[in-house]
Amino acid sequence: MTAEFAGNQQIIEILYLIASVLFILSLKWLSAPSTARHGVLAGEIGMVLAIVGTLLHHGIVDYKWIAIALVLGSGIGIPLGLVQMTAVPQRTALSHAFGALCVTLVGTSEFYLRTPNVPRFMMSVLCMEVILASLTFTGSLMAAGKLQEVLPQRPITYRGQNFVNLGVLAIAIVVAVYIVLHPEAKQLFPVLIVVPLIFGVLMIVPIGGADMPTVISLLNSYAGLSAAAMGFVLNSKLLIIAGALDGSSGFILSVIMSKAMNRSFTNVLFGAFGQVAATATGKAEERTVRSATAEEAAGILAAANRVVVVPGYGMAVAQAQHKVRELYDALTKKGVDVRFAIHPVAGRMPGHMNVLLAEADIPYDKLMEMDDINGDFPQTDVALVIGANDVTNPAARTDQSSPIFGMPILDVDKARTVMVIKRSMSPGFAGIDNPLYYLDRTLMLFGDAKAFVNSIVHELAGNSH
Amino acid sequence: MGSSLIDGLFVFMLAGFIGFEVIRRVSPLLHTPLMSLTNALDAIAVVGAIVLVGEHKSNLSFILGVIAIVAATSNVVGGFLITDRMLKMFKSSRPTKP
Numbered sequence: 074m075t076a077e078f079a080g081n082q083q084i085i086e087i088l089y090l091i092a093s094v095l096f097i098l099s100l101k102w103l104s105a106p107s108t109a110r111h112g113v114l115a116g117e118i119g120m121v122l123a124i125v126g127t128l129l130h131h132g133i134v135d136y137k138w139i140a141i142a143l144v145l146g147s148g149i150g151i152p153l154g155l156v157q158m159t160a161v162p163q164r165t166a167l168s169h170a171f172g173a174l175c176v177t178l179v180g181t182s183e184f185y186l187r188t189p190n191v192p193r194f195m196m197s198v199l200c201m202e203v204i205l206a207s208l209t210f211t212g213s214l215m216a217a218g219k220l221q222e223v224l225p226q227r228p229i230t231y232r233g234q235n236f237v238n239l240g241v242l243a244i245a246i247v248v249a250v251y252i253v254l255h256p257e258a259k260q261l262f263p264v265l266i267v268v269p270l271i272f273g274v275l276m277i278v279p280i281g282g283a284d285m286p287t288v289i290s291l292l293n294s295y296a297g298l299s300a301a302a303m304g305f306v307l308n309s310k311l312l313i314i315a316g317a318l319d320g321s322s323g324f325i326l327s328v329i330m331s332k333a334m335n336r337s338f339t340n341v342l343f344g345a346f347g348q349v350a351a352t353a354t355g356k357a358e359e360r361t362v363r364s365a366t367a368e369e370a371a372g373i374l375a376a377a378n379r380v381v382v383v384p385g386y387g388m389a390v391a392q393a394q395h396k397v398r399e400l401y402d403a404l405t406k407k408g409v410d411v412r413f414a415i416h417p418v419a420g421r422m423p424g425h426m427n428v429l430l431a432e433a434d435i436p437y438d439k440l441m442e443m444d445d446i447n448g449d450f451p452q453t454d455v456a457l458v459i460g461a462n463d464v465t466n467p468a469a470r471t472d473q474s475s476p477i478f479g480m481p482i483l484d485v486d487k488a489r490t491v492m493v494i495k496r497s498m499s500p501g502f503a504g505i506d507n508p509l510y511y512l513d514r515t516l517m518l519f520g521d522a523k524a525f526v527n528s529i530v531h532e533l534a535g536n537s538h
Numbered sequence: 539m540g541s542s543l544i545d546g547l548f549v550f551m552l553a554g555f556i557g558f559e560v561i562r563r564v565s566p567l568l569h570t571p572l573m574s575l576t577n578a579l580d581a582i583a584v585v586g587a588i589v590l591v592g593e594h595k596s597n598l599s600f601i602l603g604v605i606a607i608v609a610a611t612s613n614v615v616g617g618f619l620i621t622d623r624m625l626k627m628f629k630s631s632r633p634t635k636p
Contacts, residue, residue, distance in 0.1 A: 092582075096579050096582075097556055097560065099575065099579065100557070100560045100561060100564070100572075100575070100576070100579075101560050101563075103564050103568055103571065103572055103575060104560070104563040104564050104565065105565065106565070106567065106568065106625070106628045106630070109568060109571065109625045109628070110622060110625045110626070112575065113575065113618055113621050113622045113625060116575060116578060116579055116618060117618050119579075120578070120579070120581075120582065120614055120618075123582055123585055124584065124585065124588070126585075127585040127588045127589060128588065128592075130588075130589055130592065132589070132592065132593045133588075133589065133592030133593060134592060134593065134594060135591065135592055135593075135594050135600075136592065138591050138600070138604055139588055139591050139592055139607065141604075142587075142591065142603075142604045142605075142607035142608050142611065143607060143611050145608045145611075146607060146608040146609065146610065146611025146612045146614070146615065147611055147612070147615045149608065149611075149612035149616070150611060150612035150613065150614065150615025150616035150617075150619070151615055151616065151619065152616075153612060153615075153616035153619075153620070154615060154616035154617070154618070154619025154620045154623070155619065155620075155623075156620070158624070158627075161570060161574075161620070161624075164574075164616070164620065165570075165573055165574060165577065168574070168577050168612075168613045168616060168617060169577065171581075171609040171610070171612055171613050172577060172580050172581055172583065172609070172610065172613050174605070174606070174609045175581070175583050175584065175587060175606040175607075175609045175610040175613075176583055176606075178587070178602040178603070178605055178606040178609075179583065179586045179587050179590060179602070179603070179606050181598075181602060182590050182596075182598060182599035182602045182603060183590075183599075185596065185598055185599065186595055186596060186599055194543055195543070289573070290573070293573055293576065293577065296577070296580060297576070297580055300580050300582075300583045301550055303583055303586055304546065304550075305543065305546045305550075307586050307589075308542050308546065309585065309586065310545075310546065310549045311582060311585070312582060312583060312585065312586065313546055313549045313550050313553060314549060314553040315579050315580055315582040315583075316550075316580065316583075317549075317550050317553035317554045317557055318553060318556070318557040318560075318561075318576060318579060318580075319557075319576040319577070319579060319580040320554070320557070321554050321557030321558045321561060322557060322561045322572060322573070322576040323573075323576070324558075325558065325561050325562060326569060326572075326573065329566075329569075415566070417566060422569075422570060422573065423566070423569035423570060423572075423573065424566060424567065424568060424569030424570035424571070424572070424573075425570060427566075427567045427568070427569070427570065427628075428570045428571070428624050428627070431624070431627040431628045431629070432627050434627075434629065436629055436630050436631030436632075437567055437628045437629065437630060438630050438631055438632060439631060440567060442566055442567075
């Protein structure tokens with residue numbers, strides 16, 4: 074019996090080891106689009122091996138409910154895996170919430186099963202796990218709610234907000250320290266869940282849509298770190314590895330996003346998001362803009378040699394990506410070189426625009442990163458901005474008083490002609506005026522992105538006959 | 539117990555470095571699939587929940603464990619599914635190598 078038991082244990086550990094290797098390979102293969110799908114397969118195999126290994130665990134007596142829960146979870150997972158591509162940001166936020174929920178519940182169970190016989194270091198890791206996971210749970214739900222627009226998207230700020238938020242977090246930390254020192258104080262444990270749950274809500278209240286890419290990355294990182302902490306508590310190296318991979322991925326993405334918005338990382342870490350809106354009141358002087366019709370726009374585009382399209386969240390909202398693809402086809406057929414300039418924080422999550430354009434069948438080698446395309450704008454005949462605003466604002470380069478001063482932008486103002494598709498002259502999400510719109514070389518194309526691109530495509534088709 | 543914690547810290551440190559180096563090389567083109575894939579991998583936390591349910595040491599841990607399995611499994615299934623759907627869409631304009 075003992076020999077069999079030890080044998081089982083070894084098999085489990087070996088399966089976990091293979092799963093860890095597959096997880097790392099999975100992320101490695103994701104580095105290029107050509108190998109990326111192998112990465113998904115490797116991850117899936119690793120996951121199956123790990124779950125099979127766990128089912129061999131000697132202490133397991135009840136398989137029925139495990140099976141029921143696995144089936145139920147798959148039943149929820151399948152529709153979540155089939156959502157529309159425009160809903161990917163909120164789906165991602167929701168899945169962070171589910172991951173954090175799992176970690177919170179397991180952490181809570183472990184606490185009540187083990188306390189008070191828990192070494193101090195273990196207890197502090199357990200407390201950290203529960204705090205991080207609970208705040209990630211409500212924070213991610215809030216983010217998903219804002220992205221799905223069931224909650225108001227506008228940031229809600231008030232005086233002393235950071236003070237209140239940090240105060241709430243401090244309560245949780247003080248209670249955690251007390252529990253580490255006095256593990257018998259079981260009755261205090263619910264505080265470690267409830268207070269971070271509240272903090273998670275407060276943390277996202279001041280966040281506006283434009284800050285979402287950073288916030289989602291940060292929540293991703295928190296979810297990973299809490300899972301790694303759970304790995305320490307359960308003494309599972311596989312879990313520590315998966316958590317560390319997820320944590321570092323979220324961390325790297327948050328750093329990239331905060332750099333692309335010219336925010337310091339500490340500024341992001343302490344939740345001081347969305348403060349831009351408070352100071353953003355541009356000069357109210359009346360300036361003239363030049364506008365153009367779809368016919369005129371089509372004429373200019375057809376005469377161009379090089380066109381760069383700059384998509385933003387507005388394109389996603391208008392669901393215009395498929396019409397943009399038609400425009401791409403029409404212009405390419407006329408021999409125009411069309412490329413896309415993607416700002417790192419365009420959209421609502423990292424890589425959002427790339428996925429939408431790939432969905433519309435635009436080849437990925439036409440999607441250019443900011444640093445690779447910025448040098449080409451002076452040789453570009455037309456820069457066509459569709460639903461992007463702040464990421465094209467030249468005030469970020471020149472106007473020291475602008476709240477976005479210093480943020481790296483796409484240099485669309487250096488193109489020979491700039492066309493901006495926009496609903497009206499109302500300022501964008503952060504409420505910052507964009508001097509780009511008043512340049513002599515800029516033509517404003519007023520209207521819904523999808524409808525306007527459609528009429529340009531029609532004009533182009535008409536011209537060719 | 540003490541040494542297994544230190545072991546864990548070593549593993550965490552090494553995995554963190556590997557993660558950092560591997561993920562730094564992921565093209566920004568694929569940042570959205572990266573996030574959904576790491577999210578699916580992170581749902582490996584399901585193994586902890588499976589043990590809780592299977593061992594049935596207390597009613598609380600059993601019930602919380604069942605909910606945890608459901609939550610994590612939905613991430614595993616949904617995460618891999620949507621990552622694969624997204625990656626399938628990325629096509630190059632150049633002909634693929636034979």
